[in-house]
Amino acid sequence: MPRLFLAAAPDAADRAALIALREALRASLPAAPTLRWTADADLHLTLRFFGEATDAQRRGIERLAARTAPHHATIRTALQRIEYWPPSAPRVVVAAFADEPALAALATDLEAGARELGFRAETRRFRPHVTLARAPGRPLARSPVVLPPSTLTVSALTLYGPAHCRTVCKYATLGTWPLAP
Template identity: 35%
Template structure:
């Protein structure tokens, strides 16, 4: 199964961001982007890819340990950016250092559990993907529309293991579906 570790923002934080995204979706050219569904908004900590079910007990144990090593911490959805001309994302402010350490621990735990992963050399960059563009587009208006966005603070209180179900093939606009397989409280 295709898995990743994530932090899921609470419904009130998602609702605040959704209001801003609604305005972005009314900008000229927005219909040319593939917007992610609100139900799938998350901060990926570590992407594991295909994981054999036989590794799940060890993965659960390692992720539980990773969660327990890091305290609950406060963040807020704020601002945004783009990756080249391909992705528009919302950012995060607050205790990004603890979030980064949690991401490192989730990745290390998965490796120790036997999950074969590509090693990522760049530092963790927490972001929540809002839209993608295949052919490339000028994404600056969307980034500008997020520049002054600042959501309410919330507490990251758990680490989630999420299963990704790919979109139905051949269905225009189909999106992946995400299912929380397990979650562990931070700092307990």
């Protein structure tokens, strides 16, 4: 069964800013050569992770996205900081974005819909972020990075699943539902 999630895919300008930020991190982190950097095509802000899903569940997720998207307007959120997760022994580097009320409301609606579809409740608080790198093995050393002013526009819900291009990308777009203008 494929692992599915709904996310916001960055537009071309936002993707370029995220790539520039990722490259600045790559140049400044001591463990950069051992990190697995997120491919350009895979940069996204996850709104609800579903995990393994059957075909019937996938159709339910598609209906959820189709009915939820028109009730939310396009959202802009600002880049706040680089975070290293988990704090005690970090293995993931993320670009953390402001938790705008409209973004939190969208995530809450998707969470409620996921539970209606029979998925387990998410136990972690929604934290808007884009994963930039993962560290297999030993924990990461933190590195200060000067953040350029940057925003991310959430203008659609995108359903992602596994891709067949494992060497270049990890995820495939399975459907997209625009938010209200």
